[in-house]
Amino acid sequence: MTALVIFDEVRGGRLAAEIITLGGDIRSPGAEAVVGAVTLFAVLMLLTVGTLVASASAYLTWLVRACRVNKVATSSGSVIAAWLLPGINLVAPAVLVDQVWRGAHPPHDRRTRWLALVAAWWTSWLAALALVTIRLPLRGSSEELTGLSGLELGVTAVAALLCACTVREITRLQTAASPVPHLTPAPVIP
Template identity: 55%
Template sequence: MRFVSSLPRRSATAVHVALGVQVLATAALAMFEQARGRRLAREISALGGDPHAPGAQAVVGAVTVFAVLMMVITVTLIATAAAYLTWLIQARQNTTRPGASALPTLAAWLVPGVNLVVPPVLLYRLWWASHPPADRHGRWVALLAAWWLSWLTTLALILVRLPLHATPGDASLTGLGPVELTAVTVSALLCAATVRQITRIQAAGAHRRGTGTDSITPRAISKIFTRRAAARQVHPAGR
């Protein structure tokens, strides 16, 4: 398979940056939740939703900070998703042809239900199509499985565990804590590792094609030099 010249290195860098910002934003929200969230939730509940109730002005600053943090979280999630899909589409086009349809990739991630199963399969096929070293297959499968399990765990913690544990006596703003932050961080690190692996393999493949050494393996080069040395011994120079 022939790779196009524009490797998705910039897209990979954008993914890494977006993931880093997402983790930082999540950490900031988790810290706010632990330091002020529970008390703020109780204060807002006591006000009954009336912005003119006594004591409402005392929580304006904290509510503003919380609103800004939530906005940052939303923006970083959108930016991360856009950066990742851009990289994934470009990486797949490098193994097929420039301008190949992006619909399969978008459907794998955006169709409910499908996006719980198909994305790791798509990434596995992309890794194979990038012509990786055969001895790295086991490590790649382990990395891919760890990333996807961490991602599903993060979804379960945020979308399932937090609502189930939201009780009136344990009021909080988001329920975000150290466990959820750890899950987000691990998932982001593993996702970045999968992006880096595929990008490096495609870059190495393009470099070999650019230098014209793609079809010559180290073993073949060794055989060439061995034969030349044997020929010189049989026919010494000057005879």
Template identity: 55%
Template sequence: MARGENNVRYTQASPARAATAVYATLTAQVLSLGALVIFEQSMGRELAARLAAFGGRPVGADAEAVVGAVTTFAVLMMTVTGTSIAAAAAYVTWLVRARQANDRSAATGPVAAAWLVPGVNLFAPALLVDEVWRGTRPPDGG
């Protein structure tokens, strides 16, 4: 070891913590989607009819009557979008960490390509998860 050189062992965060984040974000996503579905079932048709009734004029008593419901709908849509993005990020993080726990030299590029390349994203994520699953199994006879 040369003078002034740091010899630091490569440490990677455990995939267990990333898996917990996946569970939490998926739970949040399901809850936010459930809230949106409940809102749509209870107020969707009525809100659409009220919006159509005032012809899209953004001012007046008719427009002010639907502001609360439209705001609720917008907040629910943003929540569903945000939790979906968070779940995707947590899942990709878990997949990268799980691959690197099996093989320290595993690159992160294939995970990004598996999700971002059209066509490839239909089968590659499943293959990567299968690779991780097979890598965590005990050796034959174990």
């Protein structure tokens, strides 16, 4: 996303104007001049979408496994539904993450800190979502390709960092709570 925002800031406005002047005719004389920039833009878009899909898949896989470790009564389908069902997805994921944290039997004195972390993460995630789905379409102009700016990038980066902190905290608690199996060395056979 960083590369996409930088591309949009540096080259996006000129590229958008050049594409408009072509009028959609890929055989026009100026079309060859923009092929490289359009290709780079397409590659950056694919990388951004691919990274989003990969990170969402990794996170949902981790969350399903974290629920299973804590024996939180939820299925893979309900975890995915918590993230995808409109309306429900505005609250359910944060509640689910909190259930997993509580299921890891954390120290009671950490509850306030945890709730502050979850609230900050979820607020920043909702802000990033609002910026991309509500503000972005309103800002779109012929001078931009994506409309993404440093603001969307910054809020998304903060949300990702805070999400990583919640994952780390839950993983740390679950790892500390699980008994470490005693490993005995394999017998030496002469």
